[in-house]
Amino acid sequence: MLKKLYMVFGIGVLVAYSAAAWFGWEIANSGSKSRLGVPFFYSGFRGGK
Amino acid sequence: MSTLTANCPSCAGPLEFKAGSTVVVVCPFCRSAIARSDRALEDLGKVAEVAESRSPLKLGLKGTYNGHRFELTGRAQLRHELGGVWDEWYATFSNGWVGWLAEAQGRFYLTFYQPLSEGMTLPSFAALQLGQTVPEIPSPSPLMVQEKGNASYVSAEGEIPYRLIPSEQLQFADLAGKNNAFATIDYSIDPPWVFLGSQVTLDEIGLGSAKPVEREARRTSTVGMGCPNCGGPLALVAPDQAERVTCPNCDSLLDVNQGNLSYLKTLNPAPDQPDFLLPIGAEGKFGGATFKILGAVVRSVLFDSVKYFWHEYLLYDPMIGFRWLVHSDNHWNFVAPVNAAEVEQIGTIGAGATVKYNGRSYKIFQDAWATVEYVKGEFYWSVEQGETVRAVDYISAPMMLSQEVSQTEINWSSGTYLTNEEVEKAFGLSSFPRPWAVGPNQPFTGQFYYTWGLLPLFLLLLVAVFMIPLTGLTKTALNQELVLQPATNATAPQVIFSQPFDIRPNGNVRVTAGAQVDNSWANLDVDLINQQSQEVESVNLPVEYYSGSDSDGAWTEGGRTNDAVLSSLPGGKYTLRVEGTWQNWQTPMPVSVKVEQNVNRGVNFCLALFLLAIVPVLGIIRKFSFEASRWKDSMFSTSSSDE
Numbered sequence: 152m153l154k155k156l157y158m159v160f161g162i163g164v165l166v167a168y169s170a171a172a173w174f175g176w177e178i179a180n181s182g183s184k185s186r187l188g189v190p191f192f193y194s195g196f197r198g199g200k
Numbered sequence: 201m202s203t204l205t206a207n208c209p210s211c212a213g214p215l216e217f218k219a220g221s222t223v224v225v226v227c228p229f230c231r232s233a234i235a236r237s238d239r240a241l242e243d244l245g246k247v248a249e250v251a252e253s254r255s256p257l258k259l260g261l262k263g264t265y266n267g268h269r270f271e272l273t274g275r276a277q278l279r280h281e282l283g284g285v286w287d288e289w290y291a292t293f294s295n296g297w298v299g300w301l302a303e304a305q306g307r308f309y310l311t312f313y314q315p316l317s318e319g320m321t322l323p324s325f326a327a328l329q330l331g332q333t334v335p336e337i338p339s340p341s342p343l344m345v346q347e348k349g350n351a352s353y354v355s356a357e358g359e360i361p362y363r364l365i366p367s368e369q370l371q372f373a374d375l376a377g378k379n380n381a382f383a384t385i386d387y388s389i390d391p392p393w394v395f396l397g398s399q400v401t402l403d404e405i406g407l408g409s410a411k412p413v414e415r416e417a418r419r420t421s422t423v424g425m426g427c428p429n430c431g432g433p434l435a436l437v438a439p440d441q442a443e444r445v446t447c448p449n450c451d452s453l454l455d456v457n458q459g460n461l462s463y464l465k466t467l468n469p470a471p472d473q474p475d476f477l478l479p480i481g482a483e484g485k486f487g488g489a490t491f492k493i494l495g496a497v498v499r500s501v502l503f504d505s506v507k508y509f510w511h512e513y514l515l516y517d518p519m520i521g522f523r524w525l526v527h528s529d530n531h532w533n534f535v536a537p538v539n540a541a542e543v544e545q546i547g548t549i550g551a552g553a554t555v556k557y558n559g560r561s562y563k564i565f566q567d568a569w570a571t572v573e574y575v576k577g578e579f580y581w582s583v584e585q586g587e588t589v590r591a592v593d594y595i596s597a598p599m600m601l602s603q604e605v606s607q608t609e610i611n612w613s614s615g616t617y618l619t620n621e622e623v624e625k626a627f628g629l630s631s632f633p634r635p636w637a638v639g640p641n642q643p644f645t646g647q648f649y650y651t652w653g654l655l656p657l658f659l660l661l662l663v664a665v666f667m668i669p670l671t672g673l674t675k676t677a678l679n680q681e682l683v684l685q686p687a688t689n690a691t692a693p694q695v696i697f698s699q700p701f702d703i704r705p706n707g708n709v710r711v712t713a714g715a716q717v718d719n720s721w722a723n724l725d726v727d728l729i730n731q732q733s734q735e736v737e738s739v740n741l742p743v744e745y746y747s748g749s750d751s752d753g754a755w756t757e758g759g760r761t762n763d764a765v766l767s768s769l770p771g772g773k774y775t776l777r778v779e780g781t782w783q784n785w786q787t788p789m790p791v792s793v794k795v796e797q798n799v800n801r802g803v804n805f806c807l808a809l810f811l812l813a814i815v816p817v818l819g820i821i822r823k824f825s826f827e828a829s830r831w832k833d834s835m836f837s838t839s840s841s842d843e
Contacts, residue, residue: 154648154652157649157653157815158656160815161655161656161812161815162656164660164808164812165659165660165663165808165812167808168660168663168804168808169667171804172663172667172671172804173667173670173671173706174706175705175706175707175708175709175767175797175798176708176767176768176804177765177767177801177803177804178803178804178807179765179803180765180766180767181739181764181765181766183737183738184735184736184737184738185735185736185738
């Protein structure tokens, strides 16, 4: 039973790694997401964080 | 065959010498051994009745060996000086050969007279050493002396191809070689005769199916007897094999002589330690055969003035012979005898010694004097309390190879580790106490975690290598120099935007910012702004760089660039907004920004590697701990693994 659990875990890690590599996901992501509140114009933009 | 008929000189009963090789016929009426010579018949004396035996063989059985038919025409029973009776059957072949089929402890040995080369002399009986090889005997593999002993003829029947004198004593040596080679040297003749052949199975000599019903029926029979000391009842399961039996009523040790019991002594009490777990008479199934427990022995070894005890059960199946079940520290081993000649001993007994048997290499584990402390049941040898042999154990889990050396014999046996569950199942019992430590040859059951358990790690490496060309190499999306204008005060940030650039989906993003700082700092907040969706991904990239010199020499601290990596962003047009504050706010600050995609960073890989390595590493640690625990009880402790 433990062997099966370990193999499921191992395959899960492999699948997660493969997906991250394929889709460009980073586990240690440095950024933070946000959205501009108003339509974006170069002039007058005052942040969005 | 030419048959010679005559009358017994003792009782005048009719006798027949059927085979030309027959020298002696045992008169079926008066049990006289009658020898024929050129001139007359000679009465050599009377032999005892043949003791009832569980042997599957009987006179008149016909078999085949190497394509030659034979018939069992005679039988002699010999008594070993240490007790024990064995049968020798005489096989008369249709081509005139005479074979000796010895039967002892459920094993069969077919041998033929082997004349020695001219001028060849065998070592004398006294000079013969246990364990030595005898190259004078022509054999494909060296023959090693396994046993030296004295025996006497006690009974016989049928036709005997030599001059059998009742009660005559003879000295003999048994030798064994590889591939079941076997030889006996008969020292009752001068010069001694050699009989050479091999250990055989009844199937191999065409007797495998001889009277199976009769053999099966005999299997379960017991013989009831009374104890000569207390008169209490006792039953012998293998009366033809038994040499000693203990009385369960008065704890006497009794001698069994051809079915007759005689009192020897009252046993010393059993050592103060747990009683036998299995009762005498219990039946257990091992490897498709049903064995009955005939006897049980408590044995001990002495280390540093401390006695360590274990139990051994004598198992018997008439079709297979004797086996042992060893119970030590709640570990179990099923033990079978092995041919000593098949064991290759490397070096002398001592630390690091190894032996090879059946393709396995065994390491020495223990070398001690084992003493019989207590016995119960019946035994095929003259067991005694206090009987001591040198016992050397070699291990290769789950196997154990043991050598027992006495003054007259060298015996090797092979033990196979059994779990408590297997022994419980074999005897239909439950709730045996579990072991508290690792057994000498207990197999480690966690190999999976560092063998097959390494498969995901291997696959990870494979995926990592194959993903590089699949996801593409690093590409630069933006590389631009910008200048932040002087600020109005130290805390007021300045903002500048980059030119638009394209970001592709499914690729991580690295943002690198650099500032020309020298012994100062700049704090840069960089926003990636998706022009279509207005979504912003922000990173903070502080930059500081200091340098100078002191008594140790020149030094630097920090750097003029900093970077951050983001997960993939939706594809599209982006621009960078750089908001900065810096130490020298009064002067413009040149800033470089760079955006790259598909950066091979390794964090994901390292994390996956770490997760997948946990179990194999724990498995290896557990294995080392297991082996350390196994070897800590050895006289020859070693830190190395046995696998």
